Amino acid sequence: MEGNSCNSPTSISQLPDDCLCLIFQFLDCYEDRESFGLTCHRWLKIQNSGRVSLQFECSFTYLGISSLSQTPISIGSFHLNRMLNRFKQLQSLSLSGCVELSDSDLMGLQSYGPSLQCLYLDCCFGVTDNGIGFIARGCPNLTIVGLYRCNVTDVGLHMLSSACMGLRDVNLAHCSLISDNGIKAISRSCRQLRAIRISYCRNISGVGFQGCSPTLSYLEADSCKLESEGILGIASGGGLEYLSLFDLNWWLTGNVLTTIGSGLVTKLKVLNLRCCRTIDDDSITAIAEGCPLLQEWNLALCHEVRLAGWKSIGLNCRNMKKLHVNRCRNLCDRGVKALREGCRQLSVLYISGCRQITIVSMEMFKITRGNVAIVEEEIMCIAPDWAFKL
Numbered sequence: 001m002e003g004n005s006c007n008s009p010t011s012i013s014q015l016p017d018d019c020l021c022l023i024f025q026f027l028d029c030y031e032d033r034e035s036f037g038l039t040c041h042r043w044l045k046i047q048n049s050g051r052v053s054l055q056f057e058c059s060f061t062y063l064g065i066s067s068l069s070q071t072p073i074s075i076g077s078f079h080l081n082r083m084l085n086r087f088k089q090l091q092s093l094s095l096s097g098c099v100e101l102s103d104s105d106l107m108g109l110q111s112y113g114p115s116l117q118c119l120y121l122d123c124c125f126g127v128t129d130n131g132i133g134f135i136a137r138g139c140p141n142l143t144i145v146g147l148y149r150c151n152v153t154d155v156g157l158h159m160l161s162s163a164c165m166g167l168r169d170v171n172l173a174h175c176s177l178i179s180d181n182g183i184k185a186i187s188r189s190c191r192q193l194r195a196i197r198i199s200y201c202r203n204i205s206g207v208g209f210q211g212c213s214p215t216l217s218y219l220e221a222d223s224c225k226l227e228s229e230g231i232l233g234i235a236s237g238g239g240l241e242y243l244s245l246f247d248l249n250w251w252l253t254g255n256v257l258t259t260i261g262s263g264l265v266t267k268l269k270v271l272n273l274r275c276c277r278t279i280d281d282d283s284i285t286a287i288a289e290g291c292p293l294l295q296e297w298n299l300a301l302c303h304e305v306r307l308a309g310w311k312s313i314g315l316n317c318r319n320m321k322k323l324h325v326n327r328c329r330n331l332c333d334r335g336v337k338a339l340r341e342g343c344r345q346l347s348v349l350y351i352s353g354c355r356q357i358t359i360v361s362m363e364m365f366k367i368t369r370g371n372v373a374i375v376e377e378e379i380m381c382i383a384p385d386w387a388f389k390l
Contacts, residue, residue, distance in 0.1 A: 084112035092118035103131035113138035122148035132156035136163035157182035183208030206230020244272035261290030284309035310335035314342025327353035
C-alpha cells in the first residue's frame with residue numbers, strides 16, 4: 001500500500017500556488033496567458049496576481065498611434081475600483097482616452113495605488129488638480145505619468161512632485177494651464193527626472209528648469225514661448241541628449257540659441273530646430289562647436305542659416321549622421337559643398353525645396369558621397385528608443 005501511494009499520479013491541482021505562479025510566468029504565448037484563468041477560480045486568482053500592466057480598449061500610447069475604439073468605453077469609479085481590487089500587483093495602468101473620467105473616479109487610487117509605477121491619463125479631459133491630489137496621496141512610487149491635454153495647473157504639479165519624488169518621465173504636452181512655477185516644482189523635487197514633454201504649453205518661458213537635475217536628458221518644448229533665460233535654464237542641468245524646440249518664438253533674435261553651444265549641453269545627440277526661422281550663423285556655429293556628440297540635427301525651414309553656418313556644420317559636426325535641411329532658402333551650392341567635404345559620418349541627408357541648389361551640385365554630392373542616402377521626404381527628428389520605454 002505504501003509503495004502504491006508513492007507511485008500514484010499527482011494532479012496539477014495539487015501543486016502549491018507558488019509553483020502555479022512560476023508556470024504562469026514562463027508562458028510566452030499571449031493567448032495562453034489570457035486563457036490561463038479560464039481553468040478554475042484558483043488559476044484565475046493566480047493570473048490576476050501576475051498581471052502587472054493594464055490598458056483599456058480606449059487607450060493609446062505616447063507614440064501618437066491611436067488605438068481608440070470606435071465606441072469609447074465609459075470608465076467610472078466602479079469599473080476602476082473593481083479592476084484595481086482584482087489586479088493588486090499592477091505596475092502600469094493606462095486610462096488614456098477615457099474622456100469621461102472624472103476626478104472622483106480616481107479616488108480608488110488612494111487605496112490601491114502603491115504598486116503603480118506608470119500611470120497614463122492622456123486626453124482625460126475631466127481630470128483636474130483634485131484628481132492629481134488623489135494620485136499624489138495614493139501612488140507615491142510613480143516613475144512615469146502622462147497628463148497630455150489634462151486640465152492640471154501648477155497646484156496639481158506641486159502636489160504630484162511633493163509626493164512622487166521618484167518621477168522620471170512626465171508628459172505635460174498641451175497642458176495649457178501650467179506655467180514655470182509648476183515646472184520649477186517638478187525639476188527641483190524630482191531629482192531623477194529623465195524626460196519631460198511641455199510642447200504647446202504657451203505659459204512656460206523655461207526659467208522653471210533653472211537648476212534642474214543632470215539626469216534630465218530628454219526635453220520636448222515644441223511651439224513654446226521660451227525666452228532667453230528660459231533656454232539657459234533648460235541647458236543648466238547639462239545632461240540633455242535630446243532637445244526639440246520646433247517652432248521656437250519667432251520674435252527671439254537669432255543669437256539667443258548660442259546658449260545651447262556654450263558648453264552646458266555637450267552630451268546633446270539630437271536637436272530639432274525645425275521652423276526656427278530666426279536662428280542665424282552665430283548660433284549655428286556655437287552649437288556646431290559646442291555640441292561635439294551631435295548625431296541628428298533638424299534645420300528645416302531655418303531660412304537665416306547662410307554659408308558661414310553650413311561651413312561650420314561641415315567643419316565641426318564630425319559625428320553627424322542625419323541632417324535635415326528641407327526648404328532652407330539660403331542653402332546654396334557652396335553650402336552643399338561644405339557639407340559634402342565635411343560631416344564624414346553623415347549617412348542621411350533630408351533635402352528638398354532648396355531653390356538655390358543646382359542639379360549639378362546635387363549630382364556631385366551623390367557621386368562623391370555615395371554612402372549618404374538623399375531623402376526628399378520631410379520628417380521630424382526620431383526620438384531615441386529609450387524615450388518610450390516604461
